[in-house]
Structures are given as structure tokens and as C-alpha cells.
Amino acid sequence: MFLGLVVGTVVSTRKEPELEGLKFLLLRPCDLDGKATTGSPVVAADAVGAGLGEVVLYASGSSARQTTVTKDRPVDATIMAIVDTVEVDGAHRYVKE
């Protein structure tokens, strides 16, 4: 998985029917401090009710379809967890407020 910062949402009315009911959040890859980096934005289905400004873990590829809400759906990126803390070499680098 990778760390991502939730920065927004993507809305679509015309889409593959199997995507109906999923919420798509816009993520920026982020570093160990939870700050967005310049990497390409990712659009991920939300399996955990994440919100703007939260740091999350998302899975890509076929693993993105291994949750109850995304099973057999055509998604290749899913938010799997909301991060509480990132600890590096024994010190907290990121703590959720």
C-alpha cells in the first residue's frame, strides 16, 4: 500500500453501472510527514469513510477489489485504512489530529 492525502472528490454521472454507489476520492501521494508530494493524483474508491485532509492507506491492482464494497467491481485503487500515526525510527512523524 501507499500513503495518500485526501485532497478532494471526483463526481461522475455517466459511468460503468458497476461503479454506482461508490465514492471516489482524490488522493495525492504523500511523504512520511503526511505532506502531499508532486506525484500523480490517484482516484480511489473509499471503503472506510475517509474525509478531506486525512492521510490514508490505499491498495492498487486486484487487491483493490478484495473488500466488501469493491468486490468484483472495476476499481483498481481503494482506500483501506485511515492512518492514525506514522512512526519512523521510533519518533512520530505524523499523528492524526
Added chain:
Amino acid sequence: MFLGLVVGTVVSTRKEPELEGLKFLLLRPCDLDGKATTGSPVVAADAVGAGLGEVVLYASGSSARQTTVTKDRPVDATIMAIVDTVEVDGAHRYVKE
């Protein structure tokens, strides 16, 4: 999924038979404003009837085969949705005309 801007089409007469009947669109990765970036172009099967100049969401890998039109076909990128709006930090960055 990633955001892509539809910039063209790719036509092929000599191809794997399982690709017959699919439409292949040429995408440029795009930023949160819906502007094309310098990333490598992607050729994606179209599952939603997207058109030139539209911003779309496309899925890659095995997830690209989880739609009715691409099931069991040898495609690794499929357009899943036409994007209406991209909202970042509470403001619209892209709105479909």
C-alpha cells in the same frame, strides 16, 4: 483509477480477435484542472461512450476486465467514467462543459 484526457483514437484492422468491436481511445494523463500532462499516452478500451476532449477515469490491470464490454478480453486499460467535476479543497478545479 487515474484521470485522463481523451485526445484521439487508435485504429487497427489486424488484431487479436477478442478485441473486435471495442473502441480504443487515446488518453493523456491529466492534472486536477483537466489539463494534459507530459506523461506517456495510454490507449484504453471505452466502456462508457467517451468523446474527444472529455476528462475520464480509467482503470488499469485486471480491473480493466471487470466490465460487461471488456470481460475476459485482453485489455489492460478501460475508461470507466466520464468526469463531471473535480473538487479540490472545497473548490471546483474542473467542471465538464
Added chain:
Amino acid sequence: MFLGLVVGTVVSTRKEPELEGLKFLLLRPCDLDGKATTGSPVVAADAVGAGLGEVVLYASGSSARQTTVTKDRPVDATIMAIVDTVEVDGAHRYVKE
């Protein structure tokens, strides 16, 4: 899928038995004009009888195994189509000779 330019062949006598009989072509990623870029070369199984100098579409990952000639074989890149034309914003950028 991605666009690739066929630039050569790779020959191997000592290989996984399941690869026997497949032809492996050497591809360079290419731009919308069909010109090779500096990206890493890819070695792809050929499912359509492509030849030197042709622009092709190739699929990667598990999708590369969804053709008759590559089914259940350990290949992760397969040429799926020979490109006739690439049209961008209404104009031909590449036309097969």
C-alpha cells in the same frame, strides 16, 4: 495498452518450457507519431504476426495472458494489435505505410 515500435527480436534456447513456440519481439515505447522514445525496452510475445518497424498495441500484466497463444503461459506483455492510424484532435499523427 501502450503504443510500441517493433525494433527487433530476442532469441532464447534455454527457457521455461511453457514459452516454447512463442515469438518475442523487442519494443520501444513510442509517441503519438510512432517515433520511439527513450523509455525502457519491453519484450512482448507476439499474438498477431507483427513485423519490424510496425507500431503496435501491447497489453501488460494478467491481460497479456488472455489470448489464444498466450493462455496460461508465463508472459506479462503481449502484442495485441498492429496500429493502422493514430488520430489526435482530428488529424492523423501516424499512418501505417
Added chain:
Amino acid sequence: MFLGLVVGTVVSTRKEPELEGLKFLLLRPCDLDGKATTGSPVVAADAVGAGLGEVVLYASGSSARQTTVTKDRPVDATIMAIVDTVEVDGAHRYVKE
């Protein structure tokens, strides 16, 4: 697989239920000497009891789900082995202390 250096942990209380009980370690890609490089950090499930400062092998994609602890779980990166030695051109470049 790729080589990674374990640099920390990621903790999450709100997550996909299928992730319960897994430990998530933070890896930095590393070179043949076991030194971290500037590549993006990866968050991997731990299948072998790895610890801070160890060099590990991790697998990505669907292969990350082929272990007893990760089977059918939505993870796309799993630590598969703790590296004892990396030998390059006949000389040890990394030896676990």
C-alpha cells in the same frame, strides 16, 4: 521482489475489517548495500516478523496475497523474507548484523 529497508510502522484503527491483525511496516526502497534510496515509501504487511533496520524482500500485487497471513486480504505489498546477505559479483555488499 524488491529490496526494502524497514524504517517504521503505520498504525490505523479505522480500516477495512479484513486488515485486522496484520502489522504494517513502512519500507524505503534500498540499494544493494542496504541503504535507503529516495524512492517512494511503501507500506507492507509483515508475514515474517521483520524489525526496524532490517533489509527485507517484499512482493507486490496479487503475489502479496499468496501467504498464509495475507490470503484473500486486501493488501498489495507483503514482506516475504528477511535478507541475510546480498552478494554482487562474488562480494558481499550487505550482511545482516
Added chain:
Amino acid sequence: MFLGLVVGTVVSTRKEPELEGLKFLLLRPCDLDGKATTGSPVVAADAVGAGLGEVVLYASGSSARQTTVTKDRPVDATIMAIVDTVEVDGAHRYVKE
């Protein structure tokens, strides 16, 4: 598949049991002349008995598990063939000694 140059080995005693008996070789991505490039090293399971200094073809992702020795094992990169020749535009660029 990609071309890789075998530059060494990785040894691990503490690992996922399903990896027992596999040999892990260290590869550097290489160019059409069989020279190592600066790309990230890859650790691949060996399905063909490759040796130091040989140029090989390796497959990634789920395709890496489609060989007899790697079936259902948690590996995401496998050496599938030892390369004899790489021919580009009609001339040999690499010939195995």
C-alpha cells in the same frame, strides 16, 4: 517481460515457508547491448538455472507464478529465459558468449 543482467544473489533464512527451495537472483535492468542501466535492482526467482553475468528475460506480477517452480508461491518476478541474442534493426546488439 524485461531484459535483466544477473549481477548477484540474495540469501534469506527467515522467510515465508512457500519460498523454500527457490533461488533468488539479483537483476539489474539492462539495455539492448546487455549492459546494466541505473534502474532499480529486481530480485527474481530463477526458473531456468541462470548464472552470474547472463542476460535474462523476467516476467513480473501474476505471470511470475505461471511456472512449475513458482506456481501458487508468493513471488512477483521470475526469470523465464536466458537470452542468446538481441537483434535490433537486423544487427546483433547482444550475443551470449
